[in-house]
Amino acid sequence: MRSASSSPDADRPNEGVFALQDDDEQWMALRYDLTAPLARFAAQNWETLPKPFRRYAFGTVWRNEKPGPGRFREFTQCDADTVGSARPEADAEIIAMAAQGLEAAGLPSGSAILKINNRKLLNGLMTAAGVTDEGQKLGVLRAVDKLDRLGPDGVRLLLGEGRKDESGAFTKGAGLNAAAAERVLxxxxxxxxxxxxxxxxxxNVVGGSEEGDAGLAELAAIDAALTGLGVGPDRALIDPSVVRGLEYYTGPVFEAELLLSTLDEKGQPMRFGSVGGGGRYDDLVARFTGERTPATGFSFGVSRLAAALRAANRDLTAQVRGPVVVIVFDQALMADYFAVAGELRAAGIPAEVYLGQSGMKAQMKYADRRLSPAAVIVGEDELKAGTVTIKDLDLGRELSRKVTDNAEWREQRPGQQTVARSELVATVRKILDAGS
Amino acid sequence: MRSASSSPDADRPNEGVFALQDDDEQWMALRYDLTAPLARFAAQNWETLPKPFRRYAFGTVWRNEKPGPGRFREFTQCDADTVGSARPEADAEIIAMAAQGLEAAGLPSGSAILKINNRKLLNGLMTAAGVTDEGQKLGVLRAVDKLDRLGPDGVRLLLGEGRKDESGAFTKGAGLNAAAAERVLxxxxxxxxxxxxxxxxxxNVVGGSEEGDAGLAELAAIDAALTGLGVGPDRALIDPSVVRGLEYYTGPVFEAELLLSTLDEKGQPMRFGSVGGGGRYDDLVARFTGERTPATGFSFGVSRLAAALRAANRDLTAQVRGPVVVIVFDQALMADYFAVAGELRAAGIPAEVYLGQSGMKAQMKYADRRLSPAAVIVGEDELKAGTVTIKDLDLGRELSRKVTDNAEWREQRPGQQTVARSELVATVRKILDAGS
Structure with missing residues (x-):
């Protein structure tokens, strides 16, 4: 989700960024993520911001990569970050926010989980094992990051001399000795x-090194704060196999994983994996100011999350209710229909006058396709009597499944009632409340 | 606001569009507006959409143009459109929506207005005046579009032989004779x-031609529907000087104009003008399907609107209230502070635990800068007594303006109360209600 590619990054400068030139041949780039722009903003406005600075952002980002299932070249991210707090509690709040975000997206406990780790643990462990070379440490991180795909045996090779894949291509390993590799595993x-x-x-595994102990203390504080925030281990657990690929993380890292079973386009079960992630990046703002500024955050891959929900057969859009439809029964009464719609809208009830030019049947079909809760009908009779006829479309749909005889159907006019015009809003609201 | 430049347009193909190539040298373009993508979507999905199809959209668009005050190369638009209804009432609903949108943006009656015209009036008038050449008609539209900038005398020249500007550059006119030009004016x-x-x-001016009469009838129907929708002439009026530059409009056109006095960057009064616009474009979907499909819509230039509000000294962001801040009085009680914040959040009250590492004074300053309504303080005493201390920051700010004596201030502790922990939410809500 997060990457430093649009900011100076010794490891992958500008890889994956879409760039173009304007008519004056000035180079411009499409933003790669929402984190680097935040770091730049915080750096430029640091003196005048209330600190710690907390912000959320929602927007499009672009990756110049080959697209694939759940991988897009243009997609939407939603981020939340706290800049200027070194407290583990700031990380805990971000994790709790992510858990609530998953819940709000229709992924309660059991269908998705936050996994937490801390870079300092693995760093401490490597130091204790005598690994001090930064390149070697990076190799270890990269090897562990492939655990999902390669399993322990594949990662063991990558931690050691290297690994030959099915195609025969050889990937050089991190060069750990066997004991150190086993300790990492x-x-x-x-x-x-x-x-x-x-x-x-x-x-028991990492204790003893200073950095490892610091990482453990941070995770313990995060655990306590999460408990205070009511986030149990069913929503967020500690998983030492989580690495997150990016180099800019300096401490705790988080990953949101979908637990639902998902199917690929051919109907085969597939592992969807991560739908968001984040962590602490205390050095990123310093790239713009030179001054170390603690920061932590989380990014939802909204497009990826939507793809995951679809793959898990949870299409949330199917649940969206349509407006109350005011039927155009008599062209001469258009002004009255707009007054009815206006009254409903003023009461906070979505409503619209049918704006096509078709008859009753097509209008009722339209209301049905919009998943409208009710239709309002006003004809000459209603106008004279000062009434409105309201059709409960939910009830109508339900009864239409039960009543099989056409004559019986006409007799009953299921879910239809005529009430005083002054009862319009109250009657519609009753239908809405029953249907919700 | 709207332009067909990203869709096939004989007049200005691709002018102003940012385009780039991916690694496979496939051309891609950044979207120029939200209307052409809607037309494409409607054309591709026409069979399966509930009709009329209504949608709103919010997003970034890009213009490869020289930026200027209130003119951006990257900015946000918000559009609403109805596709598949030829009714003038569909136009009226769009206008009413735009009027309500302005109101929601803090621009009530008197500070902004919707201006409505109909292309058919000027077309009818030109036909009646013997102008049948499409190029000449376009020249007339372009001349009238400059009325704001050049005034009637300048437009009279552009309607006739042409006009030389201050720099000596000559713009060829539409070539109307004097009588026809006067009729247009x-x-x-x-x-x-x-x-x-x-x-x-x-x-009296355009009556008589078939197209002019049709245009008048549409505007009369729009007027009646607007009245039914409760939109008076203080929010939307008919202004025959409105043209809207784009060629794809086929009937009614709308423009939202800021009426507030605005200042430029040097503090000089300036006319901000349009902050949004739209109209009926019955031919745009046909560019993709070949089949004429009626459509009407409106687009807010959100970035431009924000710039206008700033230029009118109405910065809405200044009004945003901050969260209740839970003060970190004692590091050992962090879990309790999170429980307090969690309780407030569960009651729907934005709240946060202060996550910096500064003392009381800095924390209160932070709450003040966030425009927090209240601060919650829990120390050892409160914990033992099962109470919380709540500081009403609005009241505190108010009293601090009145009380000048420091000793008196300490004595009174303005706006501070200690209540039973069970009264936390109710007490904070009372403060919020009093401040709203």
Whole structure:
């Protein structure tokens, strides 16, 4: 989700960025993520911002990459970040926010989970194992990041001399000795369910190095704050196998994983994996100011999340209710129809006058396709009597499944009532409340 | 606001569009507006859409143009359109929506207005005046479009042989004879306040031609529907001088104009003009399907509107209230602070635990800068007594202006109260209600 590619990054400068020139041949780029722009904004406005600075952002980002299932060249991200707080509680709030975001997107406990790790643990472990070369450390991170795809045996090769894939291509390994590689693998497997239990297990693996102990203390503080915020291990757990690919993370990292079973386009089960991620990036703002500024955040891949929900057969858009439709029964009464729609809208009820030029049947079909809760009908009779006829379309749809005899149907006019015009809003609201 | 430049347009193909190539040298373009993509979508999905199809959209668009005050190369538009209804009432609904949109943006009656015209009037008038050449008609539209900038005398020249500007550059005119030019100018000046009165005045100028009469009938139907929708002439009037530059409009056109006095960057009064516009474009969908499909819509230039509000010294962001801030009084009580914030949030009250690492004074300053309505303080004493101390920051700000003596201030502790923990939400809500 996050990448520094649009900001100076020694490792992958500008890879994946779409760039173009304007008529004056000035170079411009489409933004790669929402994190680098935040870092630039915070750096430029640091003196005048209330600190810690918290912001959320929602918008389009672009990747100059080959698209694939759930991978887009243009997609929507939604980020939340806190800049200027080094507290682990700031990380915990971001994680809690992400958990609530998943819930709001229709992914409650059991259908998605936040996984938390801390870069400092693996760094501490490597230091304890005598690995001090930064390139070697990066190689270890990259190897562990492939655990999902290659399994422990593949990662063991990448931690050591290297690995030859099915095509015969050889990837050079991180060059750890066998004992160190086993220690890394033991570390990645130390997740055991409860957050406290995992922390205890991790203390046995990484405890002792200064950096590892610092990482454990941060995770313990995050655990306590999450508990205070009411986020249990069913929503957020500690998983030492989570790495997040980006180099700019400096401490805790987070990943949101879909747990629902998903199908690919051919109907085959597939693992969808991550729908968002984030972490602490205390050095990114410093690229613009030179001054270290603590920051932590999370990014939802909104387009990817939507694709995941579709793959899990949870299409949220199907649930959207349409407006109340005011039927055009008599062309001469258009002004009255607009007054009816206006009255409903003023009461906060979405409503519209049918604006096509078709008859009753087509209008009722339109209301049905819009998933309208009700249709309002006013003819000459209603106008004279000071009434409105209201059709409960939910009830109508339900009854139409039960009543099979056409004559019986006409007799009953299921879900239809004629009430005083002054009862319009109250009657429609009753239908809405019953249907919600 | 709207332009067909990103869709096939004989007049200005691709002018102003940002385009780039991907790694496979496939051309891509950044969208120029939200109307052409809607037309393409409607054309591709016409069979399966509930009709009329109504949609709104909000997003970024790009113009490869020289930027200037209130003119951006990247900006946000918000559009609403109805596709598949030829009814003037569909136009009226779009206009009413635009009027409500202005109101929601903080521009009530008197600070902005919708101006309505109909291309068919000027077309009818030209036909009646013997002008049948399409190029000549376009020249007349372009001349009238400059009325704001050049005034009637300048437009008279452009309607006739042409006009030399201050720099000596000559613009060829539409070539109307003097009588026809005067008729066009009389038409543009026929707006007289009330919508009905203007329609009557226009009937005298353009009445008689078939197209002009059709245009008048449409405007009369729009007027009636607007009245039914409760939109008076203070929000939307008929102004025959409105043209809208784009060629794709086929009937009614609308423009939202800011009426507030605005200042430029040097503090000089300036006319901001249009902050949005739209109209009926019955031929645009046909460019994709070949089949004429009636459509009407409106586009707010959101970035331009924001610039206009700033230029009118109406910065809406200044009004945004901050969250209730839970003060970190004692590091050991962080879990309790999160519980307090969680309780307030669960009650729908924005709240946050202060996440910096500064003392009381800095925390209160932070709450003040965030425009927080209240701060919650829990120390050892409150914890033991099962209470919370709540500071009403609005009241505090108010009293701090009155109380000048420091000792008196300390004595009174303005706006501060200690209540039972169970009264937390109710007490904070009382403060919020008093401040709103």
């Amino acid at each position: 033991a570390f990645t497997a130390a997740g055991v369910g409860g957050r406290r239990e995992t922390l205890d297990a991790l203390a | 009389a038409f543009t000046a026929a707006g007289v306040g009330g919508r009905r009165e203007t329609l009557d005045a226009l009937a």
